[in-house]
Amino acid sequence: MRRKTRNFMLGNVGIGSNYPVSIQSMCNTATSDAVATLAQLRQLANAGCQISRVSVDKDEDITALYRITAESPLPLVADIQFNAEMALKAVDAGCAAIRLNPGIVRDENMLKSIARKVISANIPIRVGANAGSLPRQEIERKIQNGIPREDAIAEELCHAAYRQCQTLEQYGVHNIKVALKCSDVRVTVKACRRFAGMTGYPLHLGLTEAGTPQRGTVKSAAALGGLLLDGIGDTMRISLTASPVEEVFAAIKILEACGIRDALPEIVSCPSCGRTEIDLFGLTCDIENIIQEFKASGKRTGLKKIAVMGCPVNGPGEARDADLGISGTKNGELIIFRNGTVIRKATRDEALQFFISELEK
Amino acid sequence: MRRKTRNFMLGNVGIGSNYPVSIQSMCNTATSDAVATLAQLRQLANAGCQISRVSVDKDEDITALYRITAESPLPLVADIQFNAEMALKAVDAGCAAIRLNPGIVRDENMLKSIARKVISANIPIRVGANAGSLPRQEIERKIQNGIPREDAIAEELCHAAYRQCQTLEQYGVHNIKVALKCSDVRVTVKACRRFAGMTGYPLHLGLTEAGTPQRGTVKSAAALGGLLLDGIGDTMRISLTASPVEEVFAAIKILEACGIRDALPEIVSCPSCGRTEIDLFGLTCDIENIIQEFKASGKRTGLKKIAVMGCPVNGPGEARDADLGISGTKNGELIIFRNGTVIRKATRDEALQFFISELEK
Numbered sequence: 001m002r003r004k005t006r007n008f009m010l011g012n013v014g015i016g017s018n019y020p021v022s023i024q025s026m027c028n029t030a031t032s033d034a035v036a037t038l039a040q041l042r043q044l045a046n047a048g049c050q051i052s053r054v055s056v057d058k059d060e061d062i063t064a065l066y067r068i069t070a071e072s073p074l075p076l077v078a079d080i081q082f083n084a085e086m087a088l089k090a091v092d093a094g095c096a097a098i099r100l101n102p103g104i105v106r107d108e109n110m111l112k113s114i115a116r117k118v119i120s121a122n123i124p125i126r127v128g129a130n131a132g133s134l135p136r137q138e139i140e141r142k143i144q145n146g147i148p149r150e151d152a153i154a155e156e157l158c159h160a161a162y163r164q165c166q167t168l169e170q171y172g173v174h175n176i177k178v179a180l181k182c183s184d185v186r187v188t189v190k191a192c193r194r195f196a197g198m199t200g201y202p203l204h205l206g207l208t209e210a211g212t213p214q215r216g217t218v219k220s221a222a223a224l225g226g227l228l229l230d231g232i233g234d235t236m237r238i239s240l241t242a243s244p245v246e247e248v249f250a251a252i253k254i255l256e257a258c259g260i261r262d263a264l265p266e267i268v269s270c271p272s273c274g275r276t277e278i279d280l281f282g283l284t285c286d287i288e289n290i291i292q293e294f295k296a297s298g299k300r301t302g303l304k305k306i307a308v309m310g311c312p313v314n315g316p317g318e319a320r321d322a323d324l325g326i327s328g329t330k331n332g333e334l335i336i337f338r339n340g341t342v343i344r345k346a347t348r349d350e351a352l353q354f355f356i357s358e359l360e361k
Numbered sequence: 362m363r364r365k366t367r368n369f370m371l372g373n374v375g376i377g378s379n380y381p382v383s384i385q386s387m388c389n390t391a392t393s394d395a396v397a398t399l400a401q402l403r404q405l406a407n408a409g410c411q412i413s414r415v416s417v418d419k420d421e422d423i424t425a426l427y428r429i430t431a432e433s434p435l436p437l438v439a440d441i442q443f444n445a446e447m448a449l450k451a452v453d454a455g456c457a458a459i460r461l462n463p464g465i466v467r468d469e470n471m472l473k474s475i476a477r478k479v480i481s482a483n484i485p486i487r488v489g490a491n492a493g494s495l496p497r498q499e500i501e502r503k504i505q506n507g508i509p510r511e512d513a514i515a516e517e518l519c520h521a522a523y524r525q526c527q528t529l530e531q532y533g534v535h536n537i538k539v540a541l542k543c544s545d546v547r548v549t550v551k552a553c554r555r556f557a558g559m560t561g562y563p564l565h566l567g568l569t570e571a572g573t574p575q576r577g578t579v580k581s582a583a584a585l586g587g588l589l590l591d592g593i594g595d596t597m598r599i600s601l602t603a604s605p606v607e608e609v610f611a612a613i614k615i616l617e618a619c620g621i622r623d624a625l626p627e628i629v630s631c632p633s634c635g636r637t638e639i640d641l642f643g644l645t646c647d648i649e650n651i652i653q654e655f656k657a658s659g660k661r662t663g664l665k666k667i668a669v670m671g672c673p674v675n676g677p678g679e680a681r682d683a684d685l686g687i688s689g690t691k692n693g694e695l696i697i698f699r700n701g702t703v704i705r706k707a708t709r710d711e712a713l714q715f716f717i718s719e720l721e722k
Contacts, residue, residue, distance in 0.1 A: 215614060217579055218578055218611070225585075227587075229547060254579060254583055288573055
């Protein structure tokens with residue numbers, strides 16, 4: 001059961017419990033380079049990204065933003081850190097939301113100006129608290145008072161975010177989503193659970209600096225899995241040391257794993273045995289990647305189940321209920337079968353091409 | 362806080378809340394092939410595996426088991442499915458535990474014989490329920506009565522496991538661990554949470570048929586993350602369509618992600634930008650893999666933090682607190698630094714060799 005939250009639009013994307021959990025990423029191009037940033041935004045949109053953040057630090061970024069927002073396929077969130085005036089300019093330049101770090105943007109007058117600006121533009125604010133920019137003394141004081149380190153950080157994350165939400169509410173801003181991030185899985189999960197219980201703001205889930213795709217995706221899945229299964233989380237970004245497109249693929253995998261996004265077609269692959277003469281794992285990965293790209297482009301297929309089997313002894317028979325299947329043969333060739341009946345032989349390339357054409361049908 | 366459970370030994374590995382969460386895998390060799398199975402068991406042990414399952418279906422497996430248990434570096438769990446008499450023979454052949462599938466091994470007299478056998482050998486039983494071998498009619502009846510499909514399956518998993526535990530208890534077996542597995546993340550998590558609340562048996566966590574390493578690891582992390590963070594789970598196997606060694610690496614990553622295993626040395630890598638002239642992601646992955654293999658072999662290092670940075674502009678400075686760091690240079694070379702001070706230039710191969718020698722120190 002999804003946790004009930006406020007609901008509002010961020011550009012064309014609904015945020016909150018009335019809408020599906022959305023996928024975000026962040027450009028790693030210089031925002032001042034409109035051409036490179038737009039190219040990356042198009043890649044992100046093709047991969048299945050729905051919202052992207054861009055850093056906005058200086059006037060050159062603002063100049064480029066006017067062109068970027070006009071041509072971007074995705075609504076943009078302006079990431080504001082030390083130069084808070086950029087928030088006002090980013091709204092004028094057409095950004096669909098502003099991200100403020102409560103550990104950094106604290107000036108009351110500035111918050112008031114930003115509040116007025118987003119209200120007149122009718123756009124939301126993301127309050128994005130980050131463990132790295134919390135006041136250290138307060139955390140240390142709690143630890144000295146016997147509170148475990150991870151609880152102390154989680155409490156301070158919630159406190160920093162909540163205080164900024166209250167300030168913004170006083171100035172009339174109600175369309176707020178909140179992120180509470182740490183590179184530590186335990187801290188992030190504790191902070192999100194605590195905040196979910198405290199408020200009705202939509203939550204933006206993610207870890208900071210999760211790492212490389214292999215390690216970062218596991219960390220993120222471990223952190224977000226339990227939250228999403230409990231209905232907590234309305235939008236998400238998987239931060240990886242990798243291309244932003246990889247972040248989107250990782251987010252899709254996590255949503256599919258939790259049963260929140262349709263994971264069809266299902267891929268069934270045998271665990272392989274001594275009879276396998278082909279590179280079964282490589283072939284299965286290739287087919288997974290083809291399906292991932294196909295689905296990321298927003299296309300849908302009628303295929304419900306695809307089988308990848310090591311050998312023909314049991315292959316077509318065991319995978320009788322698969323709409324489409326592929327199996328190795330004794331001499332390392334492949335056979336393709338449909339509902340258990342062999343329809344053709346193929347080389348690996350031919351087989352992959354055939355799969356693509358069948359997906360498109 | 363770890364959920365309190367019964368505690369017992371499985372070979373030399375403690376199972377239960379008094380012991381660390383242990384890592385299991387399962388050989389995909391024919392058990393009758395003692396040479397191949399022993400070779401794989403040695404690989405698994407080197408990777409950090411602590412317990413391995415082997416399938417025991419026929420007398421040829423038993424013959425080989427005598428040699429395998431004598432030479433195996435790991436305690437072995439005999440996986441019993443349709444041929445329940447093999448359980449008795451596997452105990453005689455030196456297995457450290459028996460795994461029974463309650464959906465398949467149901468004969469009361471046979472359970473009584475197995476109970477006597479494990480009691481005399483003083484070894485535990487794993488009751489391993491699997492959604493694929495549950496009675497379909499009971500699940501369908503529940504669904505017709507309005508129970509959501511995933512709850513119906515989770516309840517039946519718990520029911521099947523609990524009933525077998527009760528039977529075994531009647532016959533005097535108390536050292537029981539329980540697995541409740543499905544390929545669906547939601548069902549598996551619901552079943553484990555429910556069973557954890559019902560009993561004090563140690564839980565063996567995992568999904569069945571999780572898939573390829575990339576997808577299966579994400580699914581497993583999403584499922585196990587929330588459970589482990591809540592203190593549920595005493596031993597685990599990550600089922601992958603891949604070499605069993607990959608299952609061990611995936612399990613280690615999940616335990617590290619949840620803060621249950623020491624993840625030191627921490628690897629910090631920058632997200633890269635336009636200044637990066639080297640293959641930062643590839644280099645970071647290489648270093649991660651070196652550390653993974655180093656740790657899997659049971660070695661420990663004094664290094665706490667390792668930095669991998671894209672460029673020398675901020676590299677050594679930003680990673681000042683890293684014990685050891687590596688950074689690209691303008692011409693695509695690498696520099697190595699220690700606590701912020703550059704100590705040498707290196708090619709990629711030299712740098713990786715240097716890292717290995719520093720880890721060993």
